[in-house]
Amino acid sequence: MKLTTKQKRKVNVNLTSLIDVLFLLIIFFTVSSTFVEQPGIELDLPEAESSEGHTTQKIIIYVDTDENIFLNKEMTSLNNLANQVKKLSEQKQKSKGIVLKADAGVRHGLIIRIMDLLRQKGIYKIIVSTEKFE
Numbered sequence: 194m195k196l197t198t199k200q201k202r203k204v205n206v207n208l209t210s211l212i213d214v215l216f217l218l219i220i221f222f223t224v225s226s227t228f229v230e231q232p233g234i235e236l237d238l239p240e241a242e243s244s245e246g247h248t249t250q251k252i253i254i255y256v257d258t259d260e261n262i263f264l265n266k267e268m269t270s271l272n273n274l275a276n277q278v279k280k281l282s283e284q285k286q287k288s289k290g291i292v293l294k295a296d297a298g299v300r301h302g303l304i305i306r307i308m309d310l311l312r313q314k315g316i317y318k319i320i321v322s323t324e325k326f327e
Contacts, residue, residue, distance in 0.1 A: 252281050256295040260303055271303075275310040282316060290318035 254274070255263040262269055264277055278291060291311065295304050308319055 252278060253292045253294060254278070254307065256293075256299050256303065256307070258296045258298050260299055262307070271306065271310070274307065275314045278311060278316060279314045290320045291316060292320045292322050294322040 251265075253265055255266075257263070262271060262274055264274060264281070269277055282291070293304070293307065304321075311317075311319055
């Protein structure tokens with residue numbers, strides 16, 4: 194007596210439509226996401242070919258064309274700058290450094306004085322901000 198066995202059918206899951214939907218979701222979220230841009234004081238930053246973005250910093254020092262010094266958008270003097278930065282860096286210990294954004298027309302000596310004051314307070318990671326040279 195010969196019994197007939199049913200052949201098992203292979204079950205195929207078609208992943209093509211699932212992958213299409215996944216790619217569409219990725220494209221949607223990429224296009225609709227907002228990019229964080231640091232608002233700040235209007236500066237004409239110097240250009241450099243090796244420029245990198247540092248937008249996650251919490252402590253930013255701005256120096257405009259009139260050599261006014263701003264610490265996170267608040268005007269300060271050169272004498273008070275180092276102490277205020279030291280207080281801010283102690284409060285925000287996760288800070289990866291201090292960004293120094295100076296206009297291209299600012300005297301080189303002023304930038305060196307600012308960097309020297311910061312180093313005297315024990316702050317050695319200073320990122321000088323530039324624009325990407327094209």
